[in-house]
Amino acid sequence: MLSRVANSIYWMCRYIERAENVARFISVNLNLLLDMPSEKGKHWEPLVMITGDQGRFEKNSPDYNQEAVIRFLTFDRDYSNSILSCLSAARENGRSIREIISSEMWEHLNNFYLELADGSSLTMAMEDPHRFFKIIQMRSHLFTGLMDSTMSHGEAWNFARIGMMMERADKTSRILDVKYFMLLPQADLVNTPIDNIQWTAVLKSASAFEMYRKEHHLITPRKVAGFLIFDSQFPRSIRHCISKAQICLHRINGSPPGSANNIAEKRLGRLKADLEYTDIDEVVDHGLHEYLDSLQTRLNIVDGAIGTTFFNLKPLIEASTNEQ
Template structure:
């Protein structure tokens, strides 16, 4: 497979997953504002912190983290590269460049999603009916993922698509958990209060894990929620489950047996999965939850860089040859 094609497929699914995650946790925050009679002041700032782009926001909107500004920035700001509309547009462009590789229904779904999102932005649906708007985006993403799993042959293209989707999902789960643990409870007296329980429930809903968690553990216990979202090997949005599945996709791309490596990407992802296999929530708490998650996000980003170097980047000597031939 051409590196250009692999790169487009990989980023196509990363962008769709990113858009879905943003839509989901905005909608959860909207519902949380209905559940909480107080304590919602400043509750929109953590959503921007989750993306890591708070400096970009403050250059555009100052320190006014109002509901309107945050939704505009995260959902409809075309100048912000990680907004929902920018992500879907980027996914559409990547899909357009590989239309001959992916099933036509996948292209049609992405194109339909972009056109619906563009129309909703023009009609200000996010302001008039925000719950419907963000739920629709989530469902459009679910339809795309369903088409990926049911119509795409399990070859290299599919594995690159899954690799991008799973790395993005692991990163977003870690960020959602980190922001809750590090920012939303600045006052020690709020710990284990009803306010705290509602917020931890919102974290589970942000990862679509509320019902799965309650069926398994019944009571919402912060330590148990963290263990579930980091180390569970069966829940599809738990970090360990995502990275283990990403590792399988990577080995299927290279053809390298599990337990061996052929490039730096396999080595760094394998080391990260091994760390999760041989750690537990007590180790995380001992190290510090924020510090652990911050380090985990850095390692996931490094895996992404290693994947780019292994599969997508044109070597310098080939770049020089192309330049000479063009001249």
């Protein structure tokens, strides 16, 4: 497979996953406001914090109100991580590899972008945001379903899956990091109804609420963090995503499990092993925020190694000496 093709399908699926994650975060936040109507601006700021682009947002809008945040995260063409920008980038990548993906995938992706780019979408997002962002999520899930059911599960499909899993792991770490950082210091709210509502929102941001409750009866910060990071079976936990990405990487290289034939396999395998042999008690004792911050850096390093190994791209973040 040409490196250009592999790069395009990898990023096409990362962008689709990114758009779906942003839509879910906004949708969960809208529902959270129904239970916590006071200090609404306070509840919109974390959505921008997750992206790490507060400075860019504040240049155009100093107030973190619902309309400003939705415009920024959904329709701002000048912001590369807005839903519209992500779908535009995914569509361009998909257009360049139409001979690789199925016609159903391309038609859905093209229509998805065109409908969002239509002026009526902005009106709907402002007048009925609950329905609008649910539609975004469902269309993203439909794209994933079309990919799994209409595309041969060969090299291209495996690159697509790696892109999805890497993006999903990154976004799960970011939503957990921001929410934990903002909620934990409020000692007077611990074990109160408000505390439970907020941590329920954290779980729903990762579509994890029902699966978490099947395994744990009580919602506590430690258990929520442990579930979203280390659960081996939940499809949006960081450990599960990294494990699936490694399986796809081995399939592409034809290397047996437990081996590492290139720098991408080495770094991904090391990250997977660390997740398997670390538990939430150890993480909390050393600092959850510090752990998640380091994890995000390592995910970027793995992404750079994949680019170097398969796409002939130099990573933006150079590996530290202890990663060699």
